[in-house]
Amino acid sequence: MSKHLPLLLLLAILISCDSKDIQYSDNGFSWSDPEVNELYLASQNRNSEIVEESLSSENGFLILEALKIAGSFPSEKFTDEIKNLLRAEDQEIRKKAAFAAGQNGSPDLLEPLKDQLSEEQIPSVIKELLVSIGKIDGEQSIVFLSGFNPDSDAEIEGQTIGLFHCLLNNNITNSAVRQMTENVGNKNLSNEARRYAAGYLGRLPVGFDLNRYAGKLREAYTISNDEEEKQHLLIAFSRCNRDVKILEMLKGISENENEDFRYRVLALQSLQFFPYIEARESVYKAALSDIPKVAKEAANYFINLGNANDAVQYLSLGAKQKYLPASAMLLQAACKYGSKPVIEKVLPYVQDQFKKTSDPYDKAALMPIFMYSNEGIEELSLYAKEGNHPVIRTTALNTLTKNLLEDYKEDPDKVEQYADGLTNLLFASDTVVVRQTAGLFMSNDLSLQKYLDEKTISRIDTIEELSSLSKFLKTGSKPGNSRLRYNPSDYDVGILENYSDTINAEIITNEGVIEIELYPDIAPITVINFLKLSEDGYFSNNNYHRVENNFVIQDGCPRGDGYGHPPFRIISEFSPNSFEKGMLAMASSGRDTESSQWFITHRFSPHLDGAYTIFGSVSGALDEVYKVQTGTEILDIVITQGK
Template identity: 25%
Template structure:
């Protein structure tokens, strides 16, 4: 999860206990000082063998372990196959759904869900009816949602009467419907059931899944459910449920009561994340009734809320003079909301547009912050008349690379505007060709993406792809994989060829260092000193050994010291660790994805990637539960203190130092 692209307990008995206690939402078990020096599990040579086969994606080596006499090894092999995601393993995993050990059944169900293979649907459905263990039943239902067909969805949307009062089944059903919705598998009956699951009588886990499903499933019209969703957004005791329910109200915007509900939430909800969700749920059609609450949010005590308000105006403001937003922007001290309002001013224009542009350019020249400069270039992307200024800034020599990254993105955004002059199309094409030749991976990759954009119709401009091939061949893999991908996709587009597979690095190029892994205790912590304060991570060595070992080695090298948080998306993630500072940087090796049965709750720390098995040095911290990332991005740590600091991090804030502590 670059710029473009962001729990299994260590012991099965502890995991089952958590399930019995109500399926707690934390991503990993609480840490005590007594366990801080406990050795990790990889002193066991067989577990190292299983983890190595996982890392090397060797299904054939893992399958025999599914029949091992030891339940521990059967469970670990099943979990390893959840990362491999080989559909050929489905029959063997299906057989383990009836294992005598409940923890093995849990692992097998999770792994089957990770394969997303519809051939597992029948077995999972049958297991739900037969399963006696609460966690295994829950996991089978959630996995069913990842595999269910449209024809089978009705069975998931309506539990058998015998399971109707079972909290594990109700929660599992909610998560199953959520996973199905992410795949676009939904129905009116499913939506109706999700709304029922929002009721406070249901477990927290069920309400969280239901709210997120309603918010993220595409194509739903929730107008008729507005009263129930509004009640959840206003009254649920959990901020995470209120936040997701508020987001879901964007799909009920035609209901006459919704604007007032969103306006009230944006002003009064005690949690900043709910206020952000309410602002994001506001639509253009609601502009008049919600405008005043958005104006008020610009002065919210939390900078992320002010940014969400500014983004609302940028997306939806109409019928207002641009100079009004210039005046509002000049009153703000936080640079990101201010730059976003300046973008709104340029977008709306009016008689004072030349003066607005001059004011933005003057502010660009005055600031020394490269990230603010970048955002001001982004603002100028709303104004084709600023083309020359932005182009000159993009290609200026001796400047921080982040300025060029923002600049090329602004030029591409400008080109997409209907008001971009037709006589400048050829100039833009030449600019993109120049960008490909710069050797800067971000500038090259973004330009290549623009060249292959069908809406820009640039295939007729470039008769051949030689200049793209020359640029591609100078890249170094796997370090420059993301730029390589973009250039290769554009070459295939111009030559009208089927896309080539991406050259993902094999495990042999960077195998897990087991000596380094065994030196990391199960309770290892990392203190991140930032320019906003300290954050403490607990590293999940048992769940993500390769990722944790890489992180620890980079920490010991001082790699992260002085780096920036280059990407902060309010109520989503704060991301850092990029050596370039713009999201396009990497180490000279890739890691393989480690998809343990963990969840992205608040404060989960994941590895960014450009696709499966392309993880490197960048990592992100979640502001709130973000379950759409589950099973797609490696979780290697959990914040145990300092979430108040994480919530205040902004683009450009520094990672002063990371150190390992006990």
């Protein structure tokens, strides 16, 4: 017996180390708690030491907040504490720890997740553990999940979502694909499980062959009464491009004026993977739709897949379509594939429309057609420098850049014809145009720098915005990540005590009112930032600069072209919340680059889960979201309830 005493003593020590006496204040959680305030101030500067200390605290509320932050701020310093918290007595802490582990992504956390899964009894925690296993990149995760045999709704949902995250990490197995095709047609599964299964199939790499499952997918679409599942099945149909029945389904949906516009947009997108000659007539009908998003998607089809034989037809459709941005896209297709006589018919009309319209977004829609003119480079260079609205200037430059890169691939010597116009843009008054143009001159492949004379180089040296280009011309060294120069925010979460748990607001546009609810409990810094910018009038008279057909609408740019932001950044605040339709979230170009731009989803978009900050949702009718077009103006954002 005595020889076992050292082992028993060691076990007792280990158990005592793992089991903290976690307490929750009788007064409940408070944003004004000094420890919570210190934690969030530290998090905005990504101070890992304070977060690590909070994870090891005995204050239950503080641990939960620290785990939320750890889920958006991966650090090796957190792994040991996350491992310990996976075994906490409190189920909410275990659940948050599981999310943080998946977001952290460390392979060292895979076995602790699996170990806790083998013991866990709480369905919501089981689900989160399975999801997080899928987020850990590597073969072990997908092998485990593919071989896992679920026997409850929580396990099925967790396995399905976990496999979806394996796919996002480019880990795919035939057994996982087969499992997803079984799930979408299974009426006994929850809507969530079927949605993620459909999302998985629609997210498979372009060209992945699902033709063998076409019959099952058709049946799943027919029997489903869930619009989000059906939309992702429409995307998955693009991987069944040899199935005649699916082709007929897509054609029927795309041309049906009584069909939900979201279904029609997705059907048109999937038709791009079927033979053009088979889909053409249906897309012609869609191109004349009175629904702007449908007409634009049909026009985009012809830009991508058109041919010379049908160029006159695109011209005819463009002349008939009354919505100018869609008309412009159809005319662009006519110019892209048409002969000189076709182009000569289009250009005078486009120039006339450009002069007549006062809407800068309509002008921007017409600008890609300018490249088909002999004076196109010169005209676009002029608009990029002197256009009277940021969206005109950046659209002109982006059009020039796109054509420059295409011409370079065809013949590198064609770069020279762009040199003079781009050189002039280095001295534009718009700093965004200057920075983007400077980036082109710093491309070693394009070799534009060889067209700069000594006088121009001397002038470059005197302009602050061109300091990076000046250094490049002298040393060949490119700048680092400029976003690191942004000032981090220093918001005090204590001000949330002035608001109720539910904060409502109205986004008032020239098309209607979008009612939203904010989520301070899952994204406090983001909500404070949105409240402050709204109350300061920052969003007033802004325009929605980005509308992706049946995906998102995006605003928050004071320039109206997507390149504007205040001189600070805020942290990412990721959460386990799923990107359902109507989610309000922050736009970003990477972790911790959020500032003022935000978006609202048109549909269930699971590939965004855990990668973008959700901070609210649409609480009113989504029809008001669907009305928004590129250029729709926000008149004001008003906080209506909660202060």
